[in-house]
Amino acid sequence: MRTTRESIEATLDLLWTGLGRPERGPCHQLTVERVVDAAMATVEAEGAEALSMRKVAARLGVGAATLYTYVPDKAALLALMVDEMVGQAAPPHTRPGTWWEKVEAWAREDLASYRAHPWLVEVVNGPFAGPNGFAWTDSAIRMFDGTGLSAEEALAVVEAVDGLVQGHVAKVIAADRAQRWTDPEGRSFDTVQESYLLTQRIEVGRFPAIERLRAPLSPVETFEQALSWLLDGIERRITEHAPGD
Amino acid sequence: MRTTRESIEATLDLLWTGLGRPERGPCHQLTVERVVDAAMATVEAEGAEALSMRKVAARLGVGAATLYTYVPDKAALLALMVDEMVGQAAPPHTRPGTWWEKVEAWAREDLASYRAHPWLVEVVNGPFAGPNGFAWTDSAIRMFDGTGLSAEEALAVVEAVDGLVQGHVAKVIAADRAQRWTDPEGRSFDTVQESYLLTQRIEVGRFPAIERLRAPLSPVETFEQALSWLLDGIERRITEHAPGD
DNA sequence: CTGGAACTCCGTACACTGTTCTCCCTTAGT
């Protein structure tokens, strides 16, 4: 898992141009695409923590060391997986509606995609940018064509919304996991922790503001609120900035 | 790293009441606090990925298996570390100024704290809530005393801002790392990647919107923008909701 | 047609990881 300069350039080559045929020696038995697909299948089935080179290799019917013919690193493999995943997302600027509707639809879809593929969260903020990532960012900036925002400002807005999504993703996924987990008697993690706290540990009056809570919002509802507030603020910025546009 | 019901309850006991003296057998050589402190020292010095039970044990001059007398799990140790860290943060509602100023100050300090202790990011969204976490949340809700917001809404606002912070934290930390990393010739990761892309791979016209970028904002500047937009939206909500308050 | 260079594939090995088992020895209560 160590990053050397050689492996950086090898990874960038892989992202942008793929792997060429060898000029001598035996033909390739596999392709980079097949390796990436096998890695995606494993991670989809078993989660990010269970992704290992040996498992990917086993899925391809190949020795573990063979993967290093196609991919310099596990980090490079992850970068390829992320770019593949980004490539499957719809280009945001082609959605119908106003900039508000485009952003809202993209943000919701983004959250849903993270929930469906939780492994992405732990991996998406790697340092590498691939062609699909660039194409996506390009399209995202164009969501604000016609609003009068500069490209710089549009990118800042995109990163603001993306930041909000990613921040809530961690909470939503944690909540998903805490509900899915069950002990031998079938109780969820939340149930166990809540009953422990209520019956045993928390004295009345110790946390007065928390006691005022009656029906806290779910993480997804909180996300929807936060998104609308942020979009409100951005709208004010846009109308102030270019009122005649 | 497996979570069982026993280990959940043991962890909760540890968080809320600590570890009692043994009634028989030899005295404890260590305390839970010393184990947690040693773990914090290791993680502070070497990062989250390098934190291992053996290293913590070595720092205490003790065998690795001994730690399991004090702590049921690595997960429990991490939960204790997080609660300890949260306990060091200033209670948000005691800051001076309006709710806006309190939130802004807290958010900036939060971001700074994550940058100073990047290991927190990967660990803070665990399922466990300890006494310091509860106290902090309680204090955070109180930032909105006098605004007319209900406790539920106040909590939603807090989580919205926290989500924004956490989302940007990942980007800021990634940027920090990419700048700190250097190859044998002293070039940073960004430099290597950028020169690779500019000189070799990206044809003019492929990403027109990105080409319009002249001086993109830094991650921290983007965060400041996003925060002010979000606070704008929240202010609108507050004044609409309780205009006479 | 024949080296030999270049290359793929992969068994093995190394230095790690979290955790359990088992044994020894210290300690407190009776």
Added chain:
DNA sequence: ACTAAGGGAGAACAGTGTACGGAGTTCCAG
């Protein structure tokens, strides 16, 4: 003094990423 509870820790287990070296394959130069 005796017994049982329980702390301390060495060894082991099933994993991890990846470096190395050897075996076998393919192509090109002579």
